[in-house]
Amino acid sequence: MASSRRCATLICSIAFSIYFFIIIFQVPIFSVPCRIGICKTPMEVTSSQLIASEVFPRSIVKILFYPGAAAKAICNQKTIPSYKNLLNIHQFNTRAVSAASDIQHLEVLAGSYLSVGGAITGLIKPGRMGLFGILLLMWGVIRESIMGTSGFAQAKGIHIYPAMYIVLISAFFSIRKDVRKLIRTFTRKHVVKVKRFKSKAK
Template sequence: MASSSSRRWATLICSIAFSIYFFIIIFQVPIFSVPCRFGICHTPLEVTSSQLIASEVFPLFIVKALLYPGALAKAICKLKTIQSYRNLLNLYQFNTRAVSAASDLQRLEVLAGSYLSVGGAITGLIKPGRMSLFGILLLMWGLIRESIMGKSGFAHAKGIHIYPAMYIALISAFFSIRKDVRKIIRTFTRKHVVKAKRYKSKVK
């Protein structure tokens, strides 16, 4: 009974956590600010998309398909006209200011973390795993390192910020891992049972 109960609780917690994480990543809630190849990026999806456009690895329609849910959500929240699919890239101003390729290489953690974060959100629709957590952790490490370098006077590392939503993404990514959540629930349940037994023995 306890095992099935812990399994149900773990499934519920993981589902809620992954839904929050998926919403943050796919609907492009700003979680940081960092100069990227085509301007200032605020989400892992923007960093990933800007790199995919520059490298021409995937056709533009795939990148647009990834960006469209976030563009739709932004238009609804700001009560603006929904951008057409054809002119979607203009909304993100990916063609305004180019950052050198060397600058991208100096932010490999941010780039790799963005790829993993987006990949974790997409593959998590089938089965949530550790990819999302690794991506967010790598992103945070890269942004913190870059922020420290910016304070030390490195020009390429200035203008980098971490928003509070980053910590929500981190927590939701962790609690979307079912095995870890089940271990936490089992540990908590065992401690609760031990305390209950001790209390009963004292009462007797």
């Protein structure tokens, strides 16, 4: 029992670390039209909408967005953006929003909110918020791609990157209860097989 708990804890910790890294450091997982042009991460969608709606102070949005912006600059061998000019560099201060560039489906926006929220709240206790967010996000992007209502689908293609499946798997395996159930199920099946094998050997 203790070994299964330790194993579940280890798996959940690794899975959540991967999930947190992809979300917070803004690894591209999809491509959709948004208020700043084309968004490729839940953090970009969330930040652009929070700035436009003015629900949270901009300082909080900048704190959330800065780690990913700095990581992108380092990976692209560019100058790390200053905290002061962060919103201007990434065009978050652009007020003009056209029908073609705005997000057409609430699934993408809601999924992005939940994904980012799951990464933040998961630092205290990982839960199902991130998993629900990724599932909702995938459904929204796939639906947008199939329907093509924004005109963006035909022009540049709305699609999902391979990292989306990685973050989906990591979000699932970060839920400790589900991981423990899986481990118990496989352990019981293994014990049953061993007992059957021993009985046949006798």
